[in-house]
Amino acid sequence: MAKIIVKTERYSYPITIDTGLIHNLASFLPLKANDQVMLVTNQTLAPLYLKSLLITLEGNGIKVDQVVLPDGEQYKSLTGLEQIFAALSEKFHGRDTTLIALGGGVIGDLTGFAAACYQRGVRFIQVPTTLLAQVDAAIGGKTAINHAMSKNMIGAFHQPISVVIDLDFLQTLPKSEFISGLAEVIKYAIALDSDFFVWLENNIEDLLARDTTALRYCIRRCCELKAGIVAIDEREENGQRALLNLGHTYGHAIEVAMGYGTWSHGQAVAAGMVMAAETAKLLGQFATADIERIKVLLLRAGLPTHGPDTMTAESYLPYMQRDKKVLAGELRLILPTGIGQSEIRSGIPSHIVIKAIKHSQIS
Amino acid sequence: MAKIIVKTERYSYPITIDTGLIHNLASFLPLKANDQVMLVTNQTLAPLYLKSLLITLEGNGIKVDQVVLPDGEQYKSLTGLEQIFAALSEKFHGRDTTLIALGGGVIGDLTGFAAACYQRGVRFIQVPTTLLAQVDAAIGGKTAINHAMSKNMIGAFHQPISVVIDLDFLQTLPKSEFISGLAEVIKYAIALDSDFFVWLENNIEDLLARDTTALRYCIRRCCELKAGIVAIDEREENGQRALLNLGHTYGHAIEVAMGYGTWSHGQAVAAGMVMAAETAKLLGQFATADIERIKVLLLRAGLPTHGPDTMTAESYLPYMQRDKKVLAGELRLILPTGIGQSEIRSGIPSHIVIKAIKHSQIS
Numbered sequence: 001m002a003k004i005i006v007k008t009e010r011y012s013y014p015i016t017i018d019t020g021l022i023h024n025l026a027s028f029l030p031l032k033a034n035d036q037v038m039l040v041t042n043q044t045l046a047p048l049y050l051k052s053l054l055i056t057l058e059g060n061g062i063k064v065d066q067v068v069l070p071d072g073e074q075y076k077s078l079t080g081l082e083q084i085f086a087a088l089s090e091k092f093h094g095r096d097t098t099l100i101a102l103g104g105g106v107i108g109d110l111t112g113f114a115a116a117c118y119q120r121g122v123r124f125i126q127v128p129t130t131l132l133a134q135v136d137a138a139i140g141g142k143t144a145i146n147h148a149m150s151k152n153m154i155g156a157f158h159q160p161i162s163v164v165i166d167l168d169f170l171q172t173l174p175k176s177e178f179i180s181g182l183a184e185v186i187k188y189a190i191a192l193d194s195d196f197f198v199w200l201e202n203n204i205e206d207l208l209a210r211d212t213t214a215l216r217y218c219i220r221r222c223c224e225l226k227a228g229i230v231a232i233d234e235r236e237e238n239g240q241r242a243l244l245n246l247g248h249t250y251g252h253a254i255e256v257a258m259g260y261g262t263w264s265h266g267q268a269v270a271a272g273m274v275m276a277a278e279t280a281k282l283l284g285q286f287a288t289a290d291i292e293r294i295k296v297l298l299l300r301a302g303l304p305t306h307g308p309d310t311m312t313a314e315s316y317l318p319y320m321q322r323d324k325k326v327l328a329g330e331l332r333l334i335l336p337t338g339i340g341q342s343e344i345r346s347g348i349p350s351h352i353v354i355k356a357i358k359h360s361q362i363s
Numbered sequence: 364m365a366k367i368i369v370k371t372e373r374y375s376y377p378i379t380i381d382t383g384l385i386h387n388l389a390s391f392l393p394l395k396a397n398d399q400v401m402l403v404t405n406q407t408l409a410p411l412y413l414k415s416l417l418i419t420l421e422g423n424g425i426k427v428d429q430v431v432l433p434d435g436e437q438y439k440s441l442t443g444l445e446q447i448f449a450a451l452s453e454k455f456h457g458r459d460t461t462l463i464a465l466g467g468g469v470i471g472d473l474t475g476f477a478a479a480c481y482q483r484g485v486r487f488i489q490v491p492t493t494l495l496a497q498v499d500a501a502i503g504g505k506t507a508i509n510h511a512m513s514k515n516m517i518g519a520f521h522q523p524i525s526v527v528i529d530l531d532f533l534q535t536l537p538k539s540e541f542i543s544g545l546a547e548v549i550k551y552a553i554a555l556d557s558d559f560f561v562w563l564e565n566n567i568e569d570l571l572a573r574d575t576t577a578l579r580y581c582i583r584r585c586c587e588l589k590a591g592i593v594a595i596d597e598r599e600e601n602g603q604r605a606l607l608n609l610g611h612t613y614g615h616a617i618e619v620a621m622g623y624g625t626w627s628h629g630q631a632v633a634a635g636m637v638m639a640a641e642t643a644k645l646l647g648q649f650a651t652a653d654i655e656r657i658k659v660l661l662l663r664a665g666l667p668t669h670g671p672d673t674m675t676a677e678s679y680l681p682y683m684q685r686d687k688k689v690l691a692g693e694l695r696l697i698l699p700t701g702i703g704q705s706e707i708r709s710g711i712p713s714h715i716v717i718k719a720i721k722h723s724q725i726s
Binding site for chain 2: 009078082085086089092116117118119120121142144147148150152153154155156157235236321
């Protein structure tokens with residue numbers, strides 16, 4: 001078992017990584033008998049894991065109510081939120097309730113935001129079931145729902161009291177979702193850790209085979225990197241946490257332009273990271289050979305290295321300018337400055353970005 | 364001009380109290396030329412004050428967009444919130460935008476919550492226009508909307524960057540709303556400050572005549588008391604801030620049972636404070652003579668001293684148990700222990716509460 005402590009402004013909390021965690025109440029400390037819990041999950045996960053989790057919780061005297069939402073990004077919305085509030089209100093959940101998010105990024109972000117707002121903030125526990133959520137979304141207290149044209153436009157910083165990463169979930173994860181998570185894994189390596197990039201180059205096949213030892217190391221390393229960033233920039237104020245958005249501004253454009261869910265988040269981020277690298281290269285701060293290393297690793301992971309053929313380079317811009325990382329109308333991007341290092345760069349002319357996207361499409 | 368500093372976990376901010384403040388950009392510091400602002404107000408206030416405020420802001424080069432909602436508590440809801448988000452999104456407001464709430468508690472709570480959630484938190488300035496908002500709602504960062512059966516069920520702690528209290532607003536405030544605000548003023552005195560209670564006994568007629576000198580002292584004292592509480596218990600965690608809910612659990616029952624707006628918040632709180640005092644008396648911690656002093660002051664202020672005739676004492680309980688101040692199903696109330704002091708008391712049997720409400724009805 002690996003335990004990583006996330007230090008935040010108001011308190012610290014553990015990330016626990018192991019197999020078999022959902023069968024053991026100790027994974028869910030400080031929950032105890034007679035505590036009230038609202039478990040939020042979706043219709044895909046409920047048949048697989050809900051019963052096991054209920055046995056662990058109810059078997060130890062915890063009072064559990066449930067919200068089972070349909071599966072899909074479209075429930076990460078005011079509508080999905082409203083369903084959780086209705087359940088909390090109908091079942092008379094008080095300020096001392098604990099929400100448990102059993103699911104991927106959609107369930108985690110939505111449940112976390114519900115916990116942030118219900119009675120101005122109640123406790124919640126993240127039980128991420130996808131690779132993407134285990135290495136990224138479930139850690140660090142960013143919660144949100146989508147609104148109109150933009151992802152994560154409405155949200156809060158609200159830290160969980162615990163993150164329970166059960167590696168067993170990954171064995172039932174659809175291949176496409178597993179691969180989508182690998183994009184965020186590769187993002188950590190490009191943005192922050194060149195040694196981890198080399199480790200990925202050496203171990204990508206074991207990861208794809210979902211070897212437990214490889215998964216354990218990989219997830220632990222990502223969680224350590226994330227916890228390190230959260231400790232120094234919990235609210236994305238000093239530029240450190242923003243580095244984790246590498247590739248995301250370009251990627252959001254793809255996700256929104258194509259319609260949520262057409263391209264997976266990971267596919268969009270993968271293509272976005274190549275675009276970011278091409279942009280950095282045009283600005284004279286990134287080597288062609290490193291772009292090739294990134295593309296080779298993405299391809300080995302089963303990820304794309306360019307955006308959808310139906311999108312012109314010019315069509316990205318309106319979506320990128322709408323992105324919430326835009327400050328006062330100026331285009332501001334996270335760009336790599338080498339494998340394992342990155343920076344925020346402001347005032348990038350749009351023609352450079354368009355040229356970089358074109359380079360990613362043709363090369 | 365009076366200036367009071369509110370010290371919170373993350374930063375301090377000023378409350379400025381004076382006449383004529385909305386005509387002076389200095390009241391809205393740190394806003395400056397080219398800043399982006401979303402001004403939220405309602406259809407009652409817009410014809411009275413919007414133009415003056417726009418002259419001050421736009422005349423100094425600030426870019427202002429507006430949301431003008433219909434007047435009423437029913438817009439303190441997900442629907443009202445959605446209108447603000449839509450405007451922010453349509454007008455491409457970024458993370459550096461500032462929301463300005465020009466209005467009473469409804470506009471302030473709603474706008475504050477929108478500011479708390481939009482892009483996970485943007486700046487906002489409170490410009491409270493009612494007595495209730497000037498002495499209470501606009502200060503201290505409690506933001507919320509109503510949900511289904513319960514008031515303020517969904518919200519956040521999100522501090523404004525400034526509170527601009529222009530005493531001129533009070534001259535156009537309808538009498539019923541002014542009197543509603545006096546209930547919160549009297550609440551501060553009963554809960555926290557016996558000298559202020561005596562001051563109110565000596566000056567209530569000047570207040571009712573809206574004498575500027577009396578208003579200035581009264582509002583300043585309430586803001587000082589509120590700022591003192593917020594500094595030691597920003598998130599209502601250690602029991603200090605909860606004292607400001609004196610009378611509110613009973614009062615919420617009236618507001619919800621009668622339908623929002625049938626009884627004003629202040630009328631409900633006034634009756635609730637008498638019920639709280641009667642409860643405290645039954646528990647042997649409050650003198651009959653002090654109940655009389657409270658009732659006399661409330662009556663002089665034009666406020667009720669008991670609940671609606673159509674509500675039986677028993678009918679309060681379901682609403683009070685649904686109140687968000689209930690912990691683990693146990694009835695927990697703020698009760699006075701004398702004029703100027705109060706405490707949180709747990710485990711109060713419901714028959715005592717019913718008896719106390721009956722006493723308030725017949726005496």
